Amino acid sequence: MTTFILRRLVLSIPVLVGILIFTFSLNRLIPGDPCRALYGEKATDELCDAFAVRYGLDQPIPTQLGIYMLKVIQGDFGVSIRFGRTVSELLVERLPVTLELAAAALVFATLVGVPLGILSAYRHNSIMDIGGMVFANVGVSMPVFWLGLMLSFLFGVLLKDTPLALPPTGRLSAGANPIPFFEAWGIATEDSANGLMFFISRLNVVNAILTLNGQLLLDAIRHLILPAVAVGTIPLAIIARMTRSSVLEVLNQDYIRTARAKGLSEMKVVNIHAVRNALLPVVTIIGLSFGGLVSGAVLTETIFGFTGIGRTLFEGISARDYSLVQGVTVITAVAFVIINLTVDVLYGYLDPRIRLS
Amino acid sequence: MQRVETAPPISLRPAETLAPIKRATTFQSIAFVVFATMLIRIAIIGLASLLSVFDRSGSIRTFIDGVNDQFFVGNYVIAVGLAIYLHYRLTRGEQMNVLFETFTHMLRNRSAIIGTVLIFFILIVGDFAPVIATHNPIQPLFGTEGLPPRPQSAPPCIPAFGCEYALNILGIDLNVRDLFSRIVYGARTSLTVGIASVSFAIAIGTMIGLVSGYAGGWVDNLLMMFMDVLLAFPSLLLAIAIVTIQGPGLDNALLAIAIVSIPVYARLTRASVLSVKELEFVTAERSLGAAPGRILFQQILPNTLTPLIVQGTLGIGGAVLEAAALSFIGLGAQPPQPEWGQMLSEARSYVFSAPHLVFFPGIAIMITVLGFNLLGDGLRDALDPRLSRR
Numbered sequence: 001m002t003t004f005i006l007r008r009l010v011l012s013i014p015v016l017v018g019i020l021i022f023t024f025s026l027n028r029l030i031p032g033d034p035c036r037a038l039y040g041e042k043a044t045d046e047l048c049d050a051f052a053v054r055y056g057l058d059q060p061i062p063t064q065l066g067i068y069m070l071k072v073i074q075g076d077f078g079v080s081i082r083f084g085r086t087v088s089e090l091l092v093e094r095l096p097v098t099l100e101l102a103a104a105a106l107v108f109a110t111l112v113g114v115p116l117g118i119l120s121a122y123r124h125n126s127i128m129d130i131g132g133m134v135f136a137n138v139g140v141s142m143p144v145f146w147l148g149l150m151l152s153f154l155f156g157v158l159l160k161d162t163p164l165a166l167p168p169t170g171r172l173s174a175g176a177n178p179i180p181f182f183e184a185w186g187i188a189t190e191d192s193a194n195g196l197m198f199f200i201s202r203l204n205v206v207n208a209i210l211t212l213n214g215q216l217l218l219d220a221i222r223h224l225i226l227p228a229v230a231v232g233t234i235p236l237a238i239i240a241r242m243t244r245s246s247v248l249e250v251l252n253q254d255y256i257r258t259a260r261a262k263g264l265s266e267m268k269v270v271n272i273h274a275v276r277n278a279l280l281p282v283v284t285i286i287g288l289s290f291g292g293l294v295s296g297a298v299l300t301e302t303i304f305g306f307t308g309i310g311r312t313l314f315e316g317i318s319a320r321d322y323s324l325v326q327g328v329t330v331i332t333a334v335a336f337v338i339i340n341l342t343v344d345v346l347y348g349y350l351d352p353r354i355r356l357s
Numbered sequence: 358m359q360r361v362e363t364a365p366p367i368s369l370r371p372a373e374t375l376a377p378i379k380r381a382t383t384f385q386s387i388a389f390v391v392f393a394t395m396l397i398r399i400a401i402i403g404l405a406s407l408l409s410v411f412d413r414s415g416s417i418r419t420f421i422d423g424v425n426d427q428f429f430v431g432n433y434v435i436a437v438g439l440a441i442y443l444h445y446r447l448t449r450g451e452q453m454n455v456l457f458e459t460f461t462h463m464l465r466n467r468s469a470i471i472g473t474v475l476i477f478f479i480l481i482v483g484d485f486a487p488v489i490a491t492h493n494p495i496q497p498l499f500g501t502e503g504l505p506p507r508p509q510s511a512p513p514c515i516p517a518f519g520c521e522y523a524l525n526i527l528g529i530d531l532n533v534r535d536l537f538s539r540i541v542y543g544a545r546t547s548l549t550v551g552i553a554s555v556s557f558a559i560a561i562g563t564m565i566g567l568v569s570g571y572a573g574g575w576v577d578n579l580l581m582m583f584m585d586v587l588l589a590f591p592s593l594l595l596a597i598a599i600v601t602i603q604g605p606g607l608d609n610a611l612l613a614i615a616i617v618s619i620p621v622y623a624r625l626t627r628a629s630v631l632s633v634k635e636l637e638f639v640t641a642e643r644s645l646g647a648a649p650g651r652i653l654f655q656q657i658l659p660n661t662l663t664p665l666i667v668q669g670t671l672g673i674g675g676a677v678l679e680a681a682a683l684s685f686i687g688l689g690a691q692p693p694q695p696e697w698g699q700m701l702s703e704a705r706s707y708v709f710s711a712p713h714l715v716f717f718p719g720i721a722i723m724i725t726v727l728g729f730n731l732l733g734d735g736l737r738d739a740l741d742p743r744l745s746r747r
Contacts, residue, residue, distance in 0.1 A: 018586035026598050137468070137734075141674065141726035143681050146701060146719035149708045157709050295593035299682055303705065313594070314686065317601045329598060333590045 004348050019333045023326050034320040078323035087327035092195045096202035098308035102293040104224045105232035113236040117243025139237030144296040148230035148303040169305040181210035227304045231296035235289035242285045246278040287343030381448045393440035395477050406553030416608045421549050462739045469735020475728030483544035490538035494695040497533040513711035539695040546696045550611050551677040557615035559622050566626025584620035592617045600688040610689035614679045629661035667737040674729030681722050697722045
């Protein structure tokens, strides 16, 4: 198992290096001078020269690349020209927003998608099956942002005065003032807290649990529901279809017949014998849907008024903020690689045949 | 995947074991002609987009629109003519061809039928937009006959909820334009972008896959490493990054989507090449002294087409979605061009006061994407039972 993990780790290094080179060259190809984009009319030659020296833009490109890669390995993405703060700081502040949204969407997709797929497969060709698969097909064909807009209209306007009403914008209700858990616990103050603490405290749901604030938790979850449903629908549909076909395949195998023949209850046959084996490919799909989740979150964040990395990315792009765009792209790509790696390892753990081949 | 043509061993077998002669029914023939017309029409758009590379003067979309407008009747004459000719070729004689039999399998597939109907519908709507649309999609309706004189303000509204300033069932948009006409013209844009970007991606991806799979060694490693790097990004983020560099616009969005989806086709082709290239008929060709180019294009490429067609069909749906997403965030189509994603983008702040402006373009996107997804699934089931997920 260790060799397997090590081999997978080594194999992902070239990809990581490739990602760094690629994002670096991509950002250097952006037309327009960042200095002039930032200062506009006020940009003089002297100012821009000083600017170039300060941000290392006067160095030859290969040197810039080398410096950039060394820095990224140390977790330093440089200073955001647009915000005047370090990119790492911005990422610590805004990545949790997107992460929380993506995680909520994934939870929704898995909790609904897997049972839906199992039921569809078990009642093969029934109304339930056909309905489920029609839903899955429609689900993958909807634009995420459209679904988000429609949901916010439905629950924010049409159902406004019913108990089903959900808030269509924001992460918390106006006036809610969450206390970061490190302050509530008295282990650190706003100034002395480290990045990890900030990161965790920005996850509203986690922070509310850590500070044992039930009302805040409920509020945070209520605000998460609509965006999570919007972002999670496409992964849900994919997961449901994958689960269905995978369970269908397993249900036709000999050992299932054997299990039935020896008189096991239908519950046991399906839950213990069939589903456990069928869920292997589903794990892969869940891992692979991360890319879709991030893309979805980027598109949906702005609709629901979340200040996550999607919003940050647009601001960075319009200001030609190299470091910021690089930081966001690299972090997402690296996260993607890590998640794929985890899925691979998990898969190898679940299915010994893969590890050995 | 490999389809080896064998002569029907009629003379060697006793008569009673012969398969019954299959003739195409009238329904099958009509369905085939309709289906083939649709595919050929799509292929013409794809071909036009590839040819636009040689046209240095204009943009990709202008070129395709030019082909559409100038040869509009010709497009359909060619498509229908070719379809009928194909039908004749495939059913000539008593026995129907393998390809035609595959088609009859597909006819039993519910999703393929629904998908075909949806795509054909959108294709017709897009192609006949000038006839179907009742108004100019870009001009405001002010001063149009039958409307009250210009009011102080004409908010977006829809007849269903009382709207005197609308001539059509879908109402008017923020700039007092006819929403129905805009959606009809949007079909054209979305289809063109989807088909063109997939054509580019397939053209380049197939080349990379063929070279990589056939050459092997360091060429293969290098190319696949590059593809892995491209695949490591969430596709929309990469597309956003590329359009940012090129500058916003529908052509650049189209190219960005194409670049992002190249790895999919490259890997698919490479996998097929690897499985085909060691087969006997390729070895035989090689031992006869055929040049690599000949082997690649005449022996290997035809055998890799099936997964490419399936993936390409699914890919068009994905491309339409991504194009809409890019337009939605302002990187794709620019106003006042009628494009569904762009229409959603314009209307997003008015979702609470004028939800119809958001609802209908979204439905249009959904129908298009659903059509290609269903057809892709159906094609996969019919063409390649091995890949079937059912």
